[in-house]
Amino acid sequence: MGRRPQKSRRRPGNCDGSRACNHYNARELRPVYNGDVNLDEFRETLKADHPPRGLAAPLRALWHEGRDDWKRAHEIVQAERSKAAERVHAYLHRKEGDSANADYWYNRAGAERPRGRLETEWEDLVIGFLNAEG
Numbered sequence: 214m215g216r217r218p219q220k221s222r223r224r225p226g227n228c229d230g231s232r233a234c235n236h237y238n239a240r241e242l243r244p245v246y247n248g249d250v251n252l253d254e255f256r257e258t259l260k261a262d263h264p265p266r267g268l269a270a271p272l273r274a275l276w277h278e279g280r281d282d283w284k285r286a287h288e289i290v291q292a293e294r295s296k297a298a299e300r301v302h303a304y305l306h307r308k309e310g311d312s313a314n315a316d317y318w319y320n321r322a323g324a325e326r327p328r329g330r331l332e333t334e335w336e337d338l339v340i341g342f343l344n345a346e347g
Contacts, residue, residue, distance in 0.1 A: 252340050271297040272342045275335065278305065296322050297342065304334055 256279070258265050264276040270293045278286035283305060290302040303318030308331050319326045327334045 250343055252336060252343070255339055255343060269297070269342065271295070271301045272339070274298070274301050274305075275339050275342070278308070279335065279339075283309065300324055301338060304331075304338060307331065307334070 255276075259276065259279045264273050268276060270289050274286040274289040277283075277289065286301070287305050290298040290305065299318050299322035303315050303322055303324065303326070306312075306315035306318055307326060309315075312326075316326055327337075
């Protein structure tokens with residue numbers, strides 16, 4: 214009986230495991246979040262079919278929203294009970310155009326509704342959560 218060739222343990226790309234955009238789960242070729250990620254690298258993960266493993270719920274919700282899946286993002290934060298999730302919940306209702314509901318969630322999160330662009334708010338949230346987790 215012949216011996217099966219061993220599978221390569223080499224990761225796709227130039228992965229040294231130190232960055233989320235370069236680090237993949239070998240079974241699913243799915244990015245793995247391990248902190249130490251910047252906004253541009255987070256945006257790169259939006260090209261994948263699934264969010265990086267290890268993201269906290271608020272970041273996972275922002276990942277889905279970044280891929281235009283508002284419904285999934287809302288499901289995630291609606292199931293969470295934290296100020297961070299409430300803050301993302303507020304952003305989602307602001308994006309939806311439901312100002313009264315957004316203001317309710319901003320109030321619960323202890324934040325004021327931003328007056329700037331939605332894109333800027335999304336970026337600020339992502340950066341804030343990445344910095345808090347990294």
